[in-house]
Amino acid sequence: MRLPGAGLLLRGLCLSVFLFSPAEAIDLDISDEQSIKDAASTAVYAMMTYYSGNETGQIPGAFPSKWWEGSALFLALLHYWHYTGDTTYNDELRVGLEWQSGDDGDYMPTNYSSYLGNDDQMFWGVAAMTAAELQFADVSDGFSWLSLAQGVFNTQIKRWDTTKCSGGMRWQIYPYQSGYTMKNAISNGGLFQLSARLARYTGDAIYLTWANKIWDWSVSEDSSPLINNATWDVADSTNMENDCTTRGDTQWSYNYGAYMTGAAYLYNYTNGSSYWLEAVDGLLNKTLDTFIPDSNGGIFEEVTCEPTEVCNNNEILFKGLVSSWLSFTAMLVPSTYSSIVPKLQTSAQAAAKSCTGHSNSTCGVRWYQSKYDGWIGMEEQISASDIFTANLVSFNAVAPVTSTTGGNSTSNPNAGNNDTTSTTTTSTTITTKDKAGAGILTVLFVVGWVSLIGWTVLGG
Ligand SMILES: *[C@@H]1O[C@H](CO)[C@@H](O)[C@H](O)[C@H]1NC(C)=O
Ligand SMILES: *[C@@H]1O[C@H](CO)[C@@H](O)[C@H](O)[C@H]1NC(C)=O
Ligand SMILES: *[C@@H]1O[C@H](CO)[C@@H](O)[C@H](O)[C@H]1NC(C)=O
Ligand SMILES: *[C@@H]1O[C@H](CO)[C@@H](O)[C@H](O)[C@H]1NC(C)=O
Ligand SMILES: *[C@@H]1O[C@H](CO)[C@@H](O)[C@H](O)[C@H]1NC(C)=O
Ligand SMILES: *[C@@H]1O[C@H](CO)[C@@H](O)[C@H](O)[C@H]1NC(C)=O
Ligand SMILES: *[C@@H]1O[C@H](CO)[C@@H](O)[C@H](O)[C@H]1NC(C)=O
Ligand SMILES: *[C@@H]1O[C@H](CO)[C@@H](O)[C@H](O)[C@H]1NC(C)=O
Ligand SMILES: *[C@@H]1O[C@H](CO)[C@@H](O)[C@H](O)[C@H]1NC(C)=O
Numbered sequence: 001m002r003l004p005g006a007g008l009l010l011r012g013l014c015l016s017v018f019l020f021s022p023a024e025a026i027d028l029d030i031s032d033e034q035s036i037k038d039a040a041s042t043a044v045y046a047m048m049t050y051y052s053g054n055e056t057g058q059i060p061g062a063f064p065s066k067w068w069e070g071s072a073l074f075l076a077l078l079h080y081w082h083y084t085g086d087t088t089y090n091d092e093l094r095v096g097l098e099w100q101s102g103d104d105g106d107y108m109p110t111n112y113s114s115y116l117g118n119d120d121q122m123f124w125g126v127a128a129m130t131a132a133e134l135q136f137a138d139v140s141d142g143f144s145w146l147s148l149a150q151g152v153f154n155t156q157i158k159r160w161d162t163t164k165c166s167g168g169m170r171w172q173i174y175p176y177q178s179g180y181t182m183k184n185a186i187s188n189g190g191l192f193q194l195s196a197r198l199a200r201y202t203g204d205a206i207y208l209t210w211a212n213k214i215w216d217w218s219v220s221e222d223s224s225p226l227i228n229n230a231t232w233d234v235a236d237s238t239n240m241e242n243d244c245t246t247r248g249d250t251q252w253s254y255n256y257g258a259y260m261t262g263a264a265y266l267y268n269y270t271n272g273s274s275y276w277l278e279a280v281d282g283l284l285n286k287t288l289d290t291f292i293p294d295s296n297g298g299i300f301e302e303v304t305c306e307p308t309e310v311c312n313n314n315e316i317l318f319k320g321l322v323s324s325w326l327s328f329t330a331m332l333v334p335s336t337y338s339s340i341v342p343k344l345q346t347s348a349q350a351a352a353k354s355c356t357g358h359s360n361s362t363c364g365v366r367w368y369q370s371k372y373d374g375w376i377g378m379e380e381q382i383s384a385s386d387i388f389t390a391n392l393v394s395f396n397a398v399a400p401v402t403s404t405t406g407g408n409s410t411s412n413p414n415a416g417n418n419d420t421t422s423t424t425t426t427s428t429t430i431t432t433k434d435k436a437g438a439g440i441l442t443v444l445f446v447v448g449w450v451s452l453i454g455w456t457v458l459g460g
Contacts, residue, residue, distance in 0.1 A: 026361055028352035028388075030345045033395045037084045039352055040388035042361050044080050044089070047073065047381035053099075054092045061096030067112045068120035070100060071127040072317045073378070076385045078127065079324050082134040083392035090136075097127060098142045105143035106151030106416035113421065117172045117179065118156060122190035125152025129197045132409035133400035146201065146409035151416030153198055156191050157210055165244035166223040167213075171237065183244060184237035185226050188218055189258030196262040200269035201402045202411060211266060215279075218259070227259060232282035234259060251304050252315070256287040257322035261329055268332040280333050287322070288343055298346035299368040300387065306366050313379045316365055320383030323347065327390035331399040341394055348387045355384055 026042055029035040051073065053060040063070045077093040080086065102109035107124035108116065128148035138144040143151070161170050161183075168183040169191055192214040199207035219229040225247045226235050234255045235247035260283035267276035292300045300319045305311035326344060330337040350370045355363040357372040363384035364373035401407040 026352040026355045028349055030349055030391065033392065036348070036388055036391050036395075037086070039348075039355075040080055040084055040385055040392075041086065043355065043363060043381055043385040043388055044076065046360070046362060047076065047378060047385055048089060048092070050378035050381070051092065051096075053096050060092075060099035062100065062111070064111075066313060067100075067116070068123050069313065069317065069379070069382075070096065071120075071123040072321065072382050074127045075123075075130060075324065076320065076382045076389075078130050078134055078136060079327075079389045080385060081136070083389040083397060094136070094139060097124075097131065097145075098139050100124065101128075101143050101148050101151075102419075104151065104416055104419035105148055105412075106155045106419050107148065108155065108419055108421065114174070115177065117177070118159065118169050118187040119171065119184070119190055121152055121173075122156065122187065122194060125149050125156075125194050126190065126197075128152070129194060129201070130400075132407055133197065133201060133402075134398075135401055135406060135408075138409050143415070144410035144412070146407075147412035147415040149194060149198060150412055151419075153191070153194055153207070153210070154414070154416040155419055156194075164240040165238070167217045168224055168244070169214075170240075181240045182237050182248075183224065183226070183240060185218075185234055185255035186236075186252075186258055188214055188224075188226060189234075189255055189262065192218065193258050193262035193265070196265040196269070197400075200265050201400075201407060203403070204413065206413075208266075208269075211262065215259075215262070229279070229282070232286040234283070234286070251290055252318060253287065253291045253300075253302060253322045254318040256283055256290070257318075257325045260284055260287060261325040264329040264332040264336075277333065277335075280329065280336065284329065284336055284339065287326075288339065291319075291322070292343045292347060296368055297350065298343050299350040299370075300343070300347040301366070301368050306368075309366075311365055313377065316375075316377070316379035317382055319347075319367075320386030323383070323387045323390040327393040327397075328400060330393055331397065341391075344387065344390050344393070348391045351384050351387045 026039045028039045052058045053062055061070045074093055074097045077089050081090055100109055101107055102113070107121045125148065128145045131145035132149065136145065156169065159169060159173065160167060165183060169187040170180055171182045171184040171187050172180040174180065192211055195207045195211035195214065199211055217223050219227045224244055225238050236250045236252055236255060237248040238244040239246060260280060263276050263279040263283065267273060267280055270276060291303060292298055300323065302311060302315055302318055305315050323344060326340050330340040347367060350367040351363065353370040354367050354372055355361045357364060357376060362372065362376050363380045365375040365380055366373045
């Protein structure tokens with residue numbers, strides 16, 4: 001039998017004593033390690049009520065209509081285990097993260113591969129990379145975590161597209177997908193980050209070469225307008241149909257977080273290069289000023305969708321992903337610690353006040369309201385879990401390791417190279433049957449993603 005954290009049980013008892021208690025809350029004392037762990041435990045418990053992949057007849061790690069979100073859930077579980085030491089969910093984590101890797105060990109599982117975007121696959125690669133860096137033990141009878149990250153890297157660099165804009169990753173993989181003619185920040189920033197992390201973990205030159213290549217493409221005005229490296233504004237996307245001359249400048253926190261964190265890994269890997277420090281500082285400054293400003297009480301807000309209450313499930317996850325990445329950045333670039341931690345603290349305190357829903361500590365979307373806002377879902381629970389666990393960075397947290405500092409995940413530099421189904425961007429052969437199936441799935445998928453990324457660009 002699985003029980004919620006002790007904190008929840010205790011609060012349950014308190015509630016029965018103080019009958020007029022308004023709603024069950026997460027009582028977070030941000031200076032107290034155990035209090036933060038209890039808050040995380042409560043949020044993760046509720047998060048896992050949305051996971052049925054461990055039940056008989058269910059598929060581990062599968063979220064059919066929103067496949068990429070599984071990677072966000074497993075990232076939250078990895079951070080939770082790493083920062084709290086609680087192994088309660090490690091079996092679900094290990095089995096699900098392995099199951100979805102597909103036959104070729106590159107997170108292109110055949111059930112989903114025909115409608116994936118580069119960003120979807122990338123997030124699973126980042127989850128596997130995180131497992132390696134946090135010393136989550138490899139499985140004995142499957143792909144190692146490191147090889148899975150390498151598999152994603154190897155399949156993605158083959159899709160580097162030079163037909164327009166002098167390079168860059170397209171948003172989508174196949175020509176029949178809506179968004180195929182766009183190059184977006186999360187696909188490029190995500191692969192940049194994955195490359196940077198592989199470079200630091202393995203020390204292999206190819207990963208550093210690619211990290212630099214993707215970065216240079218992203219900042220160079222001649223090729224891409226995605227990052228303005230004078231203002232550090234990060235645009236969401238650019239359109240190949242006009243040669244990447246226009247910016248879809250909708251502001252999303254994860255675009256900043258993806259690039260900032262990659263730069264943080266490269267700063268650390270290069271033993272403190274001033275070039276990467278300037279990038280980290282510039283992107284961090286813009287991230288904090290835009291999404292976690294003092295004028296907002298230092299509370300993380302996804303500013304493009306929260307004020308008007310139009311955040312979709314993807315967008316609700318961004319704050320959580322970025323909170324975790326901020327905690328890693330604070331460790332990898334120690335000079336950023338004092339700017340980051342206070343913002344994580346004020347955000348977590350507000351998030352805790354939002355977790356007062358339904359008399360069972362359900363968390364809402366808008367932390368800055370400092371009360372429950374009526375929203376409920378897996379994504380809300382993932383982001384709340386992430387902001388709580390990120391605060392444990394203040395308590396002697398262990399930084400991501402490398403192959404020379406304790407990481408033992410098995411390397412396979414050729415991982416993913418057996419996969420021939422997903423590498424061509426120009427001449428993919430698709431049967432009518434595949435096309436119909438993928439088209440339907442793409443419609444489902446695009447409802448979420450295009451509204452997220454595309455409209456500002458597609459609509460002008
Ligand atoms: C909390 O209550 C809501 C409303 O009844 C329910 O949907 C949700 O599953 C509950 N959460 C937990 C963790 O039990
Ligand atoms: C599946 O995981 C959930 C959440 O951790 C747990 O409550 C449940 O007992 C597990 N079911 C099985 C069959 O292991
Ligand atoms: C793909 O679907 C089949 C049939 O439902 C299932 O048995 C298998 O586990 C799924 N694989 C993945 C990676 O989800
Ligand atoms: C790798 O390290 C992890 C974490 O320290 C450990 O649990 C695991 O047994 C190690 N694996 C091997 C093959 O040494
Ligand atoms: C900004 O990008 C340009 C290339 O467009 C490069 O020459 C310059 O070094 C970059 N500066 C920083 C601070 O990254
Ligand atoms: C960083 O420092 C370590 C330890 O001194 C050294 O082995 C390594 O080569 C250095 N890395 C770089 C990129 O300078
Ligand atoms: C970011 O930089 C601007 C200009 O230097 C400065 O006014 C602002 O306080 C900085 N913000 C943060 C969060 O450091
Ligand atoms: C790299 O990260 C480690 C772990 O947090 C830290 O001890 C070290 O100081 C960092 N390196 C640099 C150059 O800041
Ligand atoms: C690639 O295929 C070869 C030959 O079938 C096989 O030995 C190898 O294990 C495969 N590698 C991966 C990563 O699947």
